[in-house]
Amino acid sequence: EAGVAQSPRYKIIEKRQSVAFWCNPISGHATLYWYQQILGQGPKLLIQFQNNGVVDDSQLPKDRFSAERLKGVDSTLKIQPAKLEDSAVYLCASSLSGSDTEAFFGQGTRLTVV
Amino acid sequence: GESVGLHLPTLSVQEGDNSIINCAYSNSASDYFIWYKQESGKGPQFIIDIRSNMDKRQGQRVTVLLNKTVKHLSLQIAATQPGDSAVYFCAENIGGNQFYFGTGTSLTVIP
Numbered sequence: 001e002a003g004v005a006q007s008p009r010y011k012i013i014e015k016r017q018s019v020a021f022w023c024n025p026i027s028g029h030a031t032l033y034w035y036q037q038i039l040g041q042g043p044k045l046l047i048q049f050q051n052n053g054v055v056d057d058s059q060l061p062k063d064r065f066s067a068e069r070l071k072g073v074d075s076t077l078k079i080q081p082a083k084l085e086d087s088a089v090y091l092c093a094s095s096l097s098g099s100d101t102e103a104f105f106g107q108g109t110r111l112t113v114v
Numbered sequence: 115g116e117s118v119g120l121h122l123p124t125l126s127v128q129e130g131d132n133s134i135i136n137c138a139y140s141n142s143a144s145d146y147f148i149w150y151k152q153e154s155g156k157g158p159q160f161i162i163d164i165r166s167n168m169d170k171r172q173g174q175r176v177t178v179l180l181n182k183t184v185k186h187l188s189l190q191i192a193a194t195q196p197g198d199s200a201v202y203f204c205a206e207n208i209g210g211n212q213f214y215f216g217t218g219t220s221l222t223v224i225p
Binding site: 091098 | 145146148150155156157158159160163165203205207209210211212213214215216217218
């Protein structure tokens, strides 16, 4: 079974530039998550989708971050404009729908803002 | 060796010894918990889970204990191996399959 695919693996941009990350979840997984992991910290949930609808985006900085999952499969996370403090690993995860099901993570995209 | 996740984020153990990693969770309504292992440059990997109607669950070389009274989880790794070196996170499900992660504990196994 293929895992959660993310691209790119690494990205370096200057502050105030924009960047986009892509995620392809495990086939059949209705729930998709984006997490931000700052070095030395645990992953922080940014947004959760159920199919193509947003379940929770309370921790997404909406003035600069946006995410979509238009067809209920792939998802993109965008940052515009980027700030230095956005440097982190952006993790995508997916799970089957329903409660008490584990989330499977991709390898993440490491973003460095200079 | 033993650690408290939030206050002692680093744990070093000798190969072959047992490891205990602790985690305090925040939400008394959390009903499902997962321990994840994260190696450098990789995403978190599922180790073991436990539901709130249980207080103990065992896997291969790992055991998770849940104490809901004091909102505490522990992960016990038997006969720790060099491949167990990683950062370990507990994640709590507060509902709607939303997972919130603790700070993490870095485990180093000394050969």
